Each structure stands twice: as C-alpha cells, then as structure tokens.
Amino acid sequence: MTRPGDLLAAAPARKAPAAFDVERVRADFPILRQTVFGKPLVYLDNAATAQKPRAVIDTLTRFYEVDNANIHRGLHQLSERSTAAYEETRAKVRRFLNAAEDREIVFVRGTTEAINLAASSYARPHVGRDDEVLITTMEHHSNIVPWQMLCEEKGARLRVAPINDDGELLLDEFEALLGPRTRIVSVAHVSNALGTVNPIRRIVEMAHRRNIPVLVDGAQAAPHLKIDVRDLDCDFYTLSGHKLFGPTGIGVLYGKAALLEAMPPYQGGGDMIASVTFEKTIYNRLPHKFEAGTPHIAGVIGLGAAIDYLESIDPEGRAAHEQALLEHATRRLAELPRLRIVGRAKEKTGVLSFVIEGIHPHDIGTILDREGIAIRAGHHCAQPLMDRFGVPATARASFALYNTREEVGALESGIRKVLGVFR
Amino acid sequence: MASDLGDLYQEVILDHNRQPRNFGDLPGANRRAEGFNPLCGDRVTVSLTLEGDVLKDIRFQGSGCAISKASASMMTETMKGRTRAQAERLFQEFHRLLTEDSGAPDAASLGKLVVFSGVREFPIRVKCATLAWHTLRAALDSAHGIASTE
Structure with a gap:
C-alpha cells in the first residue's frame, strides 16, 4: 500500500473538479x-514518451532564436541569459522534487544515464566481491543492466525481490533479501509495464534501518505523482524529461548532497573542473562535477518549461x-x-x-x-x-x-x- | 476491416496462425537454428533434416504474432523437399515480395506465399514475416546458428 499523499490525490472515481478541464x-x-489513417489520433503510448505542450515547443524555439549561447563561461549577454535560464531550471527541478538544495540536482541525458551514473560513481567504490545489489522483478532493463554490469565486474550478486500475480512487490520477501552484504537497493517508483506504484517510503525505511541507500527510478512516476524526495527519504531519484512532457535527451539525477559530495566524477571534461594542469585536476563543486561537457542546454530549459506547464494545472x-x-x-x-x-x-x-x-x-x-x-x-x-x-x-x-x-x-x-x- | 488490414490478415494467414503446420520439435534433425526478433522478444526455432542437398523435413517452434507464425508455417510447407539452392532462391523472392513495390516477384515460384504481399504496406511487420526465413538460412549455414532480424 502506498500511503495517501503518495498519489497526488487518492481520489475515488469521481468527476474532475471544474478547475481541471x-x-x-x-x-x-x-x-x-491530427488524424492518423483518417481517424483522430488517440495517443496512448505516454509511458514510452509523452507529447509536448505548446509552451515547451515555444520555449525551445525562443531559446534557439533569442538566447542560445554556451553556459558558465561566456562574458557576454547571451551566455548570461542562457546560464541564468539553465540554473533557474535547476531550482525549478529542486522545487518539483522538493529537494533541499539546488546542487543536489544533476542534469543527465535521462533516467538510463542517471542510473548508470549512480552505479558507476556511487556503487562501484562500495560494491566488492560477494556483495549484493537488490532490485525487483518489475524493473525496466535500464534498472537491471547497469547493476548486472557492475556485479559482473566486481564479482557481486544481483538479487531480485519477487512480486505477486497482481504485480505487487512482496514486501516481506523484499525485506528478507536485505542482508549484511546488500550495498544498494534500486527500485522503480512506478512500473513502466504494469503501472504498479511501489511503497517507496516503506522500502526506504526497511533499507535505511540497515544503512543501505536506495535509488528510486522515477521515470514513470514523475508524470503522474507528486514527488517529494525528502518525504520519501530516498538517496537517489531519477527522472526523464521526455516522459514529463519535456524534450528528449534530458533527465535528472537527484542525490543527497553528502552522497554526491563523496562520489568521484562520472565523466571527465570541461565544466566539471575547477582547475587543470597536466599533473593534477581539481574537480568543480556540485553539481558541476557531474556535468562534464556542454550539456543539453535547450533540453534543460525545455524541461523547465514543462515543469512550469504542469504546475499551472x-x-x-x-x-x-x-x-x-x-x-x-x-x-x-x-x-x-x-x-x-x-x-x-x-x-x-x-x-x-x-x-x-x-x-x-x-x-x-x-x-x-x-x-x-x-x-x-x-x-x-x-x-x-x-x-x-x-x-x-x-x-x-x-x-x-x-x-x-x-x-x-x-x-x-x-x-x-x-x-x-x-x- | 480497412482494405490494407484485409490484405495483411488474409484468411489463409489467419488459418496458419490458428493451426500452424509442421509445428514442434523434429526428432533426428541435423540442423537447427534459433531466430530472435529483439523488437518484440519473439523467438523461433527451425529444425531440419538435411539429406545431401535436400531439405528432407522441416519443423518450427516458438511463439510470435500471426504474421510470423503463419509465415513460418507456410515456409515449412514450401521448403519440404527443396534443395538448398531452391531454398535460397525462394528466400530472395520472398524478401522481394515483402519489400519491393516494383519488379513483381516470380509469383509462380512463390505459390500461395504471395498472400504475404500485404505486409509491404506495414514496413514494421516485415521483420515478423522474415524471422523464420532468416532462421532457416542460419540453420542451413551452420550446424548451430542464431539468427536475428537486426
């Protein structure tokens, strides 16, 4: 059971309030x-990718027509504007997820990259031979394969918590699988294939009682549920912009600041450094440490427009x-x-x-x-x-x-x- | 039913989907290959007894959509008793039937397989119709092959 409040409103089937039209x-x-084969388009593939509101499309156009410049480096007006819009979106995402600080929001390509980042930078130094990573039967390949790759590299074991015939996680069995060798739990908030909403708060409680961090794959949850990472108390949370009515190629990894601080960078390059010599590189502070290279600036700003749009409803x-x-x-x-x-x-x-x-x-x-x-x-x-x-x-x-x-x-x-x- | 759908799901295809011919394992087969369509996860296994140059017997197993099942079923019917060279020619003809608008394939040699011409209007389904055929080719090419539509 999800606690009431996990769903935006645990409302029974009733007529939508007048405000929502x-x-x-x-x-x-x-x-x-549009019509498709002469019939009005009925788009029911939103879990694959959602359509984009006019506001997002216009924001992208406006960005490329008016503000386009690289961020965090130019001294000129356009760079200042694009940097401001980019960083404002970070603050929007922070509010959207109710994270504590802007620097806990890392922009990535999508949930897949977010999970790979966490697996690579957080888990790789923590997982050793015979250690365990715990996922569930209902995970998307993107929340299976990165862990499988890591386990193979380390000689660790991927454990899988079972579900019942209705597609619900068996919480007792999940808890029984949390052991002294479990180094991280990674679980979908909402199953992309079944729609099951997992009881994240209880999962996190069970894991934290044993000091095991939890990553929550929120790709399918963010378009439907109110997300509050502090209430869930999860250690990492991921989302994909394109499922949230934003552009493709942009996503978010939320991580608790203390964890992100302790993690090594994911990729090396520009923007993630404070200073570079051939002898030694000082890494940039959070979140830039994890954003090597010119990011998908337009995508980030488009994601911001999508969040604004959703919050207007x-x-x-x-x-x-x-x-x-x-x-x-x-x-x-x-x-x-x-x-x-x-x-x-x-x-x-x-x-x-x-x-x-x-x-x-x-x-x-x-x-x-x-x-x-x-x-x-x-x-x-x-x-x-x-x-x-x-x-x-x-x-x-x-x-x-x-x-x-x-x-x-x-x-x-x-x-x-x-x-x-x-x- | 819209006419292009009617062309796709012709009665003979629906019939082979319901009651696939030569379905199951082939005891004593000396060639076998597994085919895989990563798009849908469908798998098919084609087993055959090759005597010299002749496909003496052939069967298939697996699950798939109506198009892939009917195609596999009708392929096994067509291939029984053919030589390797004939099988390769049929593969080419069948592929042309599914993908080429012009250059009418040799309808006479394909026989009732021409019912698959409707697949042309559904490009994404061409892989379904050719999965078993690629798998047959893999079986002929090596003793233990894996065929993929990708």
Missing part, C-alpha cells in the same frame, strides 16, 4: 490535433482525472472477451497492460494503429517481468493528463475490431 489541456498539445483535478480514466479503462477492457489485464495492483497509475488469448500483441498494435490508436506492443524493456507473467509480450495503453473517456471508448472499439479479425 481536459479539453483545455488538449488544446495545449498541437500534435493531438490544478494538481488535485489532474490526479482525479487520471485516476478516474485508468479505472474507467480498466473496467471497460476487463469486460472484453478473451482479454486479460496484466498488473492488477491496488496502487496503480497511468498504465494498462493486457493480453488477448490467441492474439499476439503486435497484431493488436497493428490493427489499433489503423484506427489511429497508438499503443505499445512488446516486452516494454522488461523481459524478466514478461517471463514472470509467462507472456512474451503485452499490449500496453498508457495514459496522460490529456487523454479522455472518448479515447478509452475508441480503444475499446478498436479492440473489438481486433477480436473480429481474429475470431
């Missing part, structure tokens, strides 16, 4: 206005809308013959994965595509999880704040078409 939100996303109304939509879709699809929903956790957000008896998800995806409906069909970069459920793949509809009940209706009719083709 999905049609107004939709009007902010230019891409949604009534959070309770939005959460209620999203939760009601997921519940509605779950009810409608559960009634369809031969269809089985994969992932029925009590706490879920954003994702509806399903399989249909005798029909491969790719065939479902192709037929829905011709109806203008974009879903994901495949293993969702979570092959071990697919193995756990005994399926090679699932079809996944994933929702964002701009999706509607009408679109759920289109999905349902589309699936009926699929059932018609494969009688």
Whole structure:
C-alpha cells in the first residue's frame, strides 16, 4: 500500500473538479490535433514518451532564436541569459522534487544515464566481491543492466525481490533479501509495464534501518505523482524529461548532497573542473562535477518549461482525472472477451497492460494503429517481468493528463475490431 | 476491416496462425537454428533434416504474432523437399515480395506465399514475416546458428 499523499490525490472515481478541464489541456498539445489513417489520433503510448505542450515547443524555439549561447563561461549577454535560464531550471527541478538544495540536482541525458551514473560513481567504490545489489522483478532493463554490469565486474550478486500475480512487490520477501552484504537497493517508483506504484517510503525505511541507500527510478512516476524526495527519504531519484512532457535527451539525477559530495566524477571534461594542469585536476563543486561537457542546454530549459506547464494545472483535478480514466479503462477492457489485464495492483497509475488469448500483441498494435490508436506492443524493456507473467509480450495503453473517456471508448472499439479479425 | 488490414490478415494467414503446420520439435534433425526478433522478444526455432542437398523435413517452434507464425508455417510447407539452392532462391523472392513495390516477384515460384504481399504496406511487420526465413538460412549455414532480424 502506498500511503495517501503518495498519489497526488487518492481520489475515488469521481468527476474532475471544474478547475481541471481536459479539453483545455488538449488544446495545449498541437500534435493531438491530427488524424492518423483518417481517424483522430488517440495517443496512448505516454509511458514510452509523452507529447509536448505548446509552451515547451515555444520555449525551445525562443531559446534557439533569442538566447542560445554556451553556459558558465561566456562574458557576454547571451551566455548570461542562457546560464541564468539553465540554473533557474535547476531550482525549478529542486522545487518539483522538493529537494533541499539546488546542487543536489544533476542534469543527465535521462533516467538510463542517471542510473548508470549512480552505479558507476556511487556503487562501484562500495560494491566488492560477494556483495549484493537488490532490485525487483518489475524493473525496466535500464534498472537491471547497469547493476548486472557492475556485479559482473566486481564479482557481486544481483538479487531480485519477487512480486505477486497482481504485480505487487512482496514486501516481506523484499525485506528478507536485505542482508549484511546488500550495498544498494534500486527500485522503480512506478512500473513502466504494469503501472504498479511501489511503497517507496516503506522500502526506504526497511533499507535505511540497515544503512543501505536506495535509488528510486522515477521515470514513470514523475508524470503522474507528486514527488517529494525528502518525504520519501530516498538517496537517489531519477527522472526523464521526455516522459514529463519535456524534450528528449534530458533527465535528472537527484542525490543527497553528502552522497554526491563523496562520489568521484562520472565523466571527465570541461565544466566539471575547477582547475587543470597536466599533473593534477581539481574537480568543480556540485553539481558541476557531474556535468562534464556542454550539456543539453535547450533540453534543460525545455524541461523547465514543462515543469512550469504542469504546475499551472490544478494538481488535485489532474490526479482525479487520471485516476478516474485508468479505472474507467480498466473496467471497460476487463469486460472484453478473451482479454486479460496484466498488473492488477491496488496502487496503480497511468498504465494498462493486457493480453488477448490467441492474439499476439503486435497484431493488436497493428490493427489499433489503423484506427489511429497508438499503443505499445512488446516486452516494454522488461523481459524478466514478461517471463514472470509467462507472456512474451503485452499490449500496453498508457495514459496522460490529456487523454479522455472518448479515447478509452475508441480503444475499446478498436479492440473489438481486433477480436473480429481474429475470431 | 480497412482494405490494407484485409490484405495483411488474409484468411489463409489467419488459418496458419490458428493451426500452424509442421509445428514442434523434429526428432533426428541435423540442423537447427534459433531466430530472435529483439523488437518484440519473439523467438523461433527451425529444425531440419538435411539429406545431401535436400531439405528432407522441416519443423518450427516458438511463439510470435500471426504474421510470423503463419509465415513460418507456410515456409515449412514450401521448403519440404527443396534443395538448398531452391531454398535460397525462394528466400530472395520472398524478401522481394515483402519489400519491393516494383519488379513483381516470380509469383509462380512463390505459390500461395504471395498472400504475404500485404505486409509491404506495414514496413514494421516485415521483420515478423522474415524471422523464420532468416532462421532457416542460419540453420542451413551452420550446424548451430542464431539468427536475428537486426
């Protein structure tokens, strides 16, 4: 169970408050206005990447048309403006995550790079032969492979906490796996393939009781839940800008300052140094120590615009809308013959994965595509999880704040078409 | 059903999907290869008995979408009794059928495999239709091969 308050609003299915108007939100996303194969686009692949509001697109254009310059070095006006916008975004992200300090926010390419950074700079010096790294069955490949690589290098062991048939983490088994050799826990806040919301606060409590730090993969949580890293008390938190209605190629690693301070740099280069001689280099202070080279400046500023946009929307109304939509879709699809929903956790957000008896998800995806409906069909970069459920793949509809009940209706009719083709 | 969908999911394809022919392990096979489509995680194993130059018997196993299953099933039917050279020619013809708009493939040699011409309109599905074929090639090329669509 997630504690109330982990979800933006643990609201039951009820009408969204007047303040949240999905049609107004939709009007902010230019891409949604198109037709695909003559049908209105129904975009239900938000867990793969979310669409961008006009505000983000305009900010990127404006940046390149007006402010573009390299940061942290130019003495000229443009560099001053781009540096200010870049660093203001760091402060925005800090507020968005409720981190204590700006220097705890490191810009990276995305969650994948954030996890690799933590694995490389934090875990590598701490993990030795026969030590253990603990993850869960529902992790994305990006939260499996970096740890696997590290364990292979060190002769350490990757331990995996199991889940139940509903796709919920088995907390007792998780706790039993926390041992004297466990050096770090890395766990998804929200599962990308199932939508399960993990009880992060309890996971962190269990780990911290044994002085084990916890990394939380927040790629799928940030677009749906209110994130408070101090309340969660996690040691690292990651997010990807493009799933948060921002640009691709930009993401965030949050780390507690004391941990980041003690970590060696991830990459060497410009911007991460205080001074360089051929004999010795003094590294820059946080967070610049971890931002070698010219960063994705436009991406960072675009991410800032995405956060501004999200914060301009009534959070309770939005959460209620999203939760009601997921519940509605779950009810409608559960009634369809031969269809089985994969992932029925009590706490879920954003994702509806399903399989249909005798029909491969790719065939479902192709037929829905011709109806203008974009879903994901495949293993969702979570092959071990697919193995756990005994399926090679699932079809996944994933929702964002701009999706509607009408679109759920289109999905349902589309699936009926699929059932018609494969009688 | 939209006509291009109808072209893709023709009755004969749906039939082979429901009841794949030559499905299962082939005891006594002397060639075997596994094919893998990293896009979807689908796997197929093609086993065959090669006698001299002739594909005496052939079977396939695995899970996949309707297109990949039907393609594998119909491939095994077509390949039984063919020589290696004939198999390679068919591979080429089949590939052209799926990918080339012009230069009509030799429909006569492909026989009922022409039902896969609808796949052309779904470029992302070409890999599904060719997985078993790549795997057959890998099986013919080496005693224990792994084929990938990538």
